[in-house]
Amino acid sequence: MRKKAAVFFVGNRLMLDEGIGPAVYDALVEGYEIPDNVQLFDVGCMSLDMLPYVDSCDFILTVDAVDGTGDPAGTVYRFPPDAMARHSGAMASLHDLKLVDLFDAATLLGYEAEGFCVGMQVENMEPAEYTIGLTPPVYDALPLLIETTVAELAKRGFVLERK
Numbered sequence: 001m002r003k004k005a006a007v008f009f010v011g012n013r014l015m016l017d018e019g020i021g022p023a024v025y026d027a028l029v030e031g032y033e034i035p036d037n038v039q040l041f042d043v044g045c046m047s048l049d050m051l052p053y054v055d056s057c058d059f060i061l062t063v064d065a066v067d068g069t070g071d072p073a074g075t076v077y078r079f080p081p082d083a084m085a086r087h088s089g090a091m092a093s094l095h096d097l098k099l100v101d102l103f104d105a106a107t108l109l110g111y112e113a114e115g116f117c118v119g120m121q122v123e124n125m126e127p128a129e130y131t132i133g134l135t136p137p138v139y140d141a142l143p144l145l146i147e148t149t150v151a152e153l154a155k156r157g158f159v160l161e162r163k
Contacts, residue, residue, distance in 0.1 A: 003058040005158045006039045007149070010064040014130040017073070017122035017138045020065045020145065027146045032160040038153065059114045059156050063149055066119040073123030074141030076148050080116060114156070118148050 007028075011021035025042045034040060039053070054060060066077060123135040134142065150160050 002037050003157060004037045004039070004056060005059040005061065005153060005156065006041060006053040006057045007061045007063065007153070008041050008043045008053075010043055010062060012044060013132055016124045016127045016131050016133065017065055017120075017135055018125035019132070019134065020120050020122065020138060020142075021063045023134060023142060024063045024146055024149055027142070028149070028160065031146075031163055032150070033163055034160060035158065038158050038160070054115075059116075059153075059158065061149065061152055062115070062117045062119075063145070064117065064119045065122045065125060067122050067125070069121050071121050073121050073135060073137040074144075075121040076141060076144050077119050077121070078116070078148060078152065079119075116152055118145065118152055120145050 007025075009021035009025035011019045011023075013019040013022045022042050025040060028034065028040060039057075041053070069075065069077070120138060120141060123137055133139070153160060
């Protein structure tokens with residue numbers, strides 16, 4: 001049976017660097033051929049609505065902004081879901097429901113899927129006004145986060161080809 005993957009791109013396009021997940025989503029849709037066993041989701045904020053995809057997929061990847069690492073804006077990270085602490089702080093998701101919470105709920109329901117996260121340290125995700133776009137250091141590092149996302153999928157057998 002052919003394995004399936006889902007990629008959750010988390011973030012709010014209207015809040016500067018908070019929109020890093022959707023920016024990666026746009027780049028993949030525009031620049032890559034997505035195989036039929038890979039589903040991409042521009043999810044906004046993570047919610048339990050994603051639970052059925054944990055049941056139907058073998059691998060879940062989340063692309064999200066991170067904050068509080070002490071590293072420069074634009075630094076890219078790779079980490080397992082449980083590295084996103086169940087509290088705020090370094091390597092924590094900037095959203096209410098973290099991937100680890102989603103997997104905890106899935107486990108209680110008997111679902112099994114491998115999960116992994118990629119993210120980027122933000123510079124500003126709280127603009128004074130709604131602002132679409134990314135700050136310069138995050139925008140400049142966007143290609144690295146895109147390639148990291150593509151590499152994580154390829155490592156697990158889900159190859160995306162450039163258009």
